Amino acid sequence: METTNTSSPSILNMHRITTIVDRFTKNFQQGNQCDSVEFTKLCLSLSRGIDFAIANGQTPPPKANKLPWLIKQMNYQRKTDYVPSSLACMMVLIISVKNACKFGWFNKKDSEEILAIVDDIGKMYCTMGNVITGFDSSCYSTVLSTIMEKYYPNMKLGPIIVSNQVNPGYGSSTFDFHITKNNFQPDKKVWLLVAETDNIETSACLISPKEVNFLVNGQAVDMRTMPQMDRGPQMPTCVNGMLKFGTNLVQAVGGSVFGK
Template sequence: MVSPAKNPSSSSFAVCRANSFRLAAVINRLSSHLLLDDSAGLQHPDGVEYYNLLLSLARGVDYAVANNDVPDNIERMPVLLKQVCHRKCDAWSQAIVMVVMISVKNACKAGWFQEKEKQELFSLIDNVGSCFYNPRDINSGSSASLCAISTILSRFYPRMKMGEILISLEVKPGYGAYVCDFCIKKDTTRSREEKLRLLVAQTDNMETSACIISPPSVNFLLNGSGVEQRTNDPGPQIPTNVTSMLKYGSNLLQTIGQFNGHYVIAIAFMRVTSTIDTSWLKDHISPIISAPDSDSELIEGPSKISLNCPISRSGIRVPVKGQSCKHPQVSETS
């Protein structure tokens, strides 16, 4: 669970040193495992200890990256990781190796390794990841997606202010399985009012609130757990608070299913303001009402509207509707 960053202390330094020693011990033990397997002619290492060591390596790298620490003796890691990735393994082993390489990817971005080693590790990461997804299908952090996010927030969530975007990706229509990892560091600056939220919006038509309805045949997972609010609610949704589902270090976002259009998906720090800035609102213009048709045989009967906002599902305090909207139902400004 992510909480506001606190000032570093001597105790955190001591923990980082302990983590560095633990990583060195894990690397030594893994090297011994691989050496013994090579001497015995084994291409598929077995044993619970081997897999536990890989997971310990991932946790140690995660902790160091989250705390902006560079452990000692990391120069041995690239060679070790190449040996691990080049070994034949089953689906279970591939999943564990993938966990390790996601952590290593963030270490590469943090500047742990030389440029040549970093590029070799990135290549290994793509190779391992190809067993689970196609990296070429993922278009993340583009200017188009950032523009769409800004438009959607100002149009449908005017009281919601966005801070740092941790991850954003564009999704094409059709069936797809998308996997994106991102790192949260402990020194990330944010206020107590900011929460990490998941935004999902269709970009084919951003004029109506239909664009903020979650695709009905898609599942969203964070660190292996489903985001239930995204599967149980068929109507328009506000960005989902997923703070409790995330942690410092490496995090994994998975979206799997049938997309009925182009979507933008993002996880960002957001806060809800108590008041709304109306300076950006245009002067109200009454909707154009067509003249009645004398030949029309249709007679409009009584209509019912809800006092709850169809987007937030809460009571309407300040009713609004679009300039060209002809529906009787209104929504809340937030």
């Protein structure tokens, strides 16, 4: 006779997602509002639950179909009752929900509406840039291939996880990507390459932009922040130790913003 392990991490995570979705649903349906502390905890906990489910290849939880409705309710509330701290944790949650869209958790219409909300809120924080994500070698760009062949001939260019092109003059650029246990090879290194592509004829294109700080999951990338900036051309930076299963965030923050 087979028994179900009700204490397995996957089962507990499904229960966590269901409980939080039910709590949010009850509050919105009754017109109640969580205080900012509870709202923050619920958003972050739900975000972690979604990330865990996707990273471990779990099927969408039973209450996943309520997530688009919840995000729409949160978006309406933030327009009528703006609270900076609540908006920040809401952004964390909707990035996780956005990644759930990519893994087929929702129908096309709901996914499009969620992506529109992500874009709308993202513009309040930063320039999203021209982001291309995926573990597909077809994402290779001619410029990147040229840079690798010319300046890093001993490094083999593997699949590009994510690339982002940002125009000069931005204050902050944030982009995210998702890592699951199925598409991550622990014996492979993940590198961050920063290059100014306007002129790649000299190695000066590999100098990190002045007064720009690079962070991965909130952690400063070694030698790529203003306090510890390497002023010469740099090798790609290995960021394996900064990554996690689930949603990962990369930020390029201008000095004037970083210092505030």
